[in-house]
Amino acid sequence: AAGMRFPLALCLGLVALAATSPSPLQRRVVREVLDYVNGRSNAQLLFKEQAVEGAVEREDPSGTFVQLRVSLVQTSCKKRTQQRQNCRTLENRRKPTCLACYKFDNSNVPKVLDKYQNCGPSHQLAVKEFKHRDEVECRAVEEAGKSSDALYLPGMYAFSKGLPA
Numbered sequence: 001a002a003g004m005r006f007p008l009a010l011c012l013g014l015v016a017l018a019a020t021s022p023s024p025l026q027r028r029v030v031r032e033v034l035d036y037v038n039g040r041s042n043a044q045l046l047f048k049e050q051a052v053e054g055a056v057e058r059e060d061p062s063g064t065f066v067q068l069r070v071s072l073v074q075t076s077c078k079k080r081t082q083q084r085q086n087c088r089t090l091e092n093r094r095k096p097t098c099l100a101c102y103k104f105d106n107s108n109v110p111k112v113l114d115k116y117q118n119c120g121p122s123h124q125l126a127v128k129e130f131k132h133r134d135e136v137e138c139r140a141v142e143e144a145g146k147s148s149d150a151l152y153l154p155g156m157y158a159f160s161k162g163l164p165a
Contacts, residue, residue, distance in 0.1 A: 025066050025104055026055050032112075033070050033098045037119055038079060046079055046087060047072040050095065062145035063105040063113055067138055070098045071122070097122040101138035105145060114144035 022030070030049055037047050050073040058065045073095050075087035098119040104110035116137040124130060 022052060022055060023057055023066075025064055025102075025110065026052070026057065026068060028110075029066050029068060029100050029102050030070055032102070032115070033100045033117060033119075034072075036117055037072060037096070037098065043074065044078055045090070045093075046075050046077045046081075047096070048075050048087060048089070049073075050089070058142070060146065062147070063103055064110065065101070065103050065142040067099075067101045067142075069125075070100065072096050072098065072119075094121070096120055097125055099125060099134050099138075101134075101141040103141050103144040114141045116141050 030052055034047065034049060041047070049070050051071040053069045053071070055068040056066070073089045073091075074093035075089055077087035096119050098117055100115070100117040102115045103113040105113050116134075118125065118130070118134055118137075120130075125134070
């Protein structure tokens with residue numbers, strides 16, 4: 001039994017490490033948020049992430065829920081440029097914050113089951129009404145794919161009920 005303790009310690013070390021750097025799913029959410037903002041905003045200049053805060057990642061049998069806040073900053077790069085590595089950040093420009101909640105399924109290449117994102121000035125996201133709505137929306141996203149969703153699949157539900165006992 002003494003030999004069994006070592007791998008556990010190793011695993012715990014890895015978990016502690018993971019807390020500091022974003023997981024692959026968290027990085028994917030950040031990429032999705034950037035695509036969303038850069039695709040939607042009418043600004044000519046690209047946004048990039050400045051900070052990622054408050055990352056939550058929870059697994060349940062139906063998949064993985066990821067929630068995080070991304071602080072964005074506008075860069076000197078135009079949207080049409082392919083070269084996006086050395087974009088200078090423009091400090092005096094607006095810096096929106098995006099709250100993103102994503103639910104991924106358990107497949108090898110996780111698919112998005114549901115998502116919610118809200119971007120705006122950070123002071124606006126802190127307003128109680130907005131915060132409340134974000135919480136409600138994110139809870140709904142986290143529930144995606146859980147067994148209670150059987151109710152939303154009437155065809156499947158009726159079929160399973162109609163089978164001879």
